[in-house]
Amino acid sequence: MSRNKEIEQLLSKVEESASESINETVHPIFEALIAKEWLRHPDIDVNILVACCICEILRIVGAQPFYNDEQMKEFFESVVMIFEKLISAPGGSGFEIDRFLEKFSTVRLPVMMLELRLDDLIVQLFRHILSLSNDE
Numbered sequence: 001m002s003r004n005k006e007i008e009q010l011l012s013k014v015e016e017s018a019s020e021s022i023n024e025t026v027h028p029i030f031e032a033l034i035a036k037e038w039l040r041h042p043d044i045d046v047n048i049l050v051a052c053c054i055c056e057i058l059r060i061v062g063a064q065p066f067y068n069d070e071q072m073k074e075f076f077e078s079v080v081m082i083f084e085k086l087i088s089a090p091g092g093s094g095f096e097i098d099r100f101l102e103k104f105s106t107v108r109l110p111v112m113m114l115e116l117r118l119d120d121l122i123v124q125l126f127r128h129i130l131s132l133s134n135d136e
Contacts, residue, residue, distance in 0.1 A: 008049055011056035023061055030057045034071050039078040044085045048100055051075070051082055055103040058112075069116055076113055076121050079104065083128040 007029065014022070032038070038050045054075055067075075082100060104110075113122050 008053045008056060011053055011060065014056075014060050016060055016062050026057050026060055030054065030067065033057075034067070034075060036074070039074055044082065047078065047082045047085065051079055051100065052103045055107050055109070058107045058109075072112065072116055073118060073121075076109070076116070076118055076125075079109065080121050080124045080128065083125060087128055087131055 011026070011029075014026075033050050033053050038046070041047055041050070086100070110122070110125075113125070
């Protein structure tokens with residue numbers, strides 16, 4: 001898990017760019033992270049780190065995406081699952097929820113979800129977010 005944390009920290013330092021060399025550099029990292037064994041990992045901390053790394057990659061590549069719709073759908077399913085796990089975690093995970101929401105909003109993931117027409121996932125996501133606000 002510490003390796004993912006290092007990757008996230010390094011990615012957060014990379015400036016947004018449409019340069020081909022940046023895309024070529026981060027593409028293998030994205031492909032590794034989008035794999036089901038990472039997206040569906042049973043440890044919530046791993047889920048959060050993977051999702052945060054993917055958010056950083058999406059921020060870096062900006063308007064030059066190199067992912068396909070199916071990969072992004074799987075990623076967004078993972079995002080919804082993360083929110084569900086965080087909300088149901090005993091004792092709450094306020095810090096992790098805040099951190100994840102910040103990453104989530106930085107790359108405008110809700111807009112991407114709308115563009116992909118992931119209506120059911122959008123409804124699920126906002127139900128989780130609303131349940132968070134009702135619990136506070």
